[in-house]
Amino acid sequence: MVNVLEKYFDQTFFVPESIICWPNAVCFDALIAFVSHQQTLFDEVIYGIDSIAFVKFGTSQEELIHLLLQTLEAFKRNQDNSIELFSHDIPIYYDLNVKDLNALAISLKMDKEEIIQRHEKSILKVAMIGFLPGFIYMKGLDQALYSNRKKVPSPRIAPGSVGIAETFTGIYPIQSPGGWNIIGFCPIKLFDVNKHPAIHLKIGDEVRFHSISEKEYLKMNAHGKY
Amino acid sequence: MASTRKAFLQVLETGVYASVQDRGRHGFMHWGIPHSGFMDKALAALANELVGNSEDLSCIEFYKNNLSIRFSNTAHIAIAGIQISFSIDGEIYTGTQRVQIPKGGVLKILSLPHHNWAYLAILGGFNSEQILGSRSMMKGVTTLDRLYKGMTIPFTHSNGAMSGLTVKLGKEKEQDINIMPGPEFKLLPKPIQNKVFNKPLMISPQSNRQAYILDGFDQEIPNAQIKSGYTPAGTIQITPAGKLFVLMKDGQTTGGYFRIGFLDKEDLGQLAQIPFGEKVQFNINLK
Incomplete structure (x- = not known):
């Protein structure tokens, strides 16, 4: 039994009910994608950057x-x-x-246009949703765009803002303080608790951004005036 | 007994913080949605039980005193809080009890000396916004993240009389909580492992429903960060600057700080009620 766990996991840790x-690196992407598209046997499945937690209320370790x-x-x-590949095409106004x-152009020593091009060409993957309800972390960023978070977080970031930080791209679902480097704005509400499901993106899904103009952004903007 | 006439309450004063809570929403942590729900589940259950509700119906949860509410119609309510005192139209009541509010009556919470959170339950519950199966207010999930002055909440109006009933609650003095180590506890330098717990820490007045901040450690732990992962309510985390905190009901579902301990679910309600500014001791068995 333990051998089976060792085959898939480098490490496991028990917490009550979870x-x-x-x-391990061999199965990581496939396992995450499988679990996120499955009705699982668990009450909660929480995805981390390099981990996954399974929760079942009122159960024993066995x-x-x-x-x-x-x-x-x-x-x-x-x-x-x-395996079916799930892919999403998301508009962004850079x-x-x-x-x-x-x-960013200064710290990366790169033209703003090149930053945008490299970002648009990146094939991203939904890594996790956390920090805020509906805040999407995507991995797969062009390595030349890896950057630090801002030293002083902005007090107010508009909903729909798309930012990059470290090795990730993130989207702010609501107005919030935050430290990601904002490079553009997504006009559509990817996370909406009044819809079923609240979000169509699942962990492990592929995401590509495509650039739209300011005019198109304003026409499509579902976040309201900010 | 219940009629369909529109009954509502109006918030006259909120106090420091008040919100509608119930058992919370479960099954959405993968969307970054914490469970939320009652900070002190047992006390909220008592409030609901006093008015004849099922134990997880929505209540108004409030911090300390000064919440003030006007009821448009007769209401059967219960107030639960250790040594709480409140008034209805100026008449003073002390202790946990159920009571009838007259049409147009004003409830005011006067004092909650020994605890943080207390509950107002109403027969039939509050008919506030329900999102993903719960009325628990939460930033980024419900339209409102707390009660605001002047807002109204509908409730189911009931006729008929309800007798008063008072419950005696003892003041809990236990401020020691046993915890279990988290996955990154063993990554702490050995000397820090030996001194971070098993001694009193002060609950900072900066604490809230997201996290209880603990003062009294503050020793830098360089590089104490992980790749973001699961952080349920009850997780004890430490920042590289050495700040300790416990994630509470509205806490982030994932985080990148060391998870050095976990509280049992049952003990979370006990911690929730230790007044800000007082001390708590987390005991860990280091074998």
């Missing part, structure tokens, strides 16, 4: 292991079949006048 797993093994068994069976883009 187990935190660090899937039951948790049992459910996890069932999940891994289903994953193994699924691996033999062809605003050349945004302050953070100027600062």
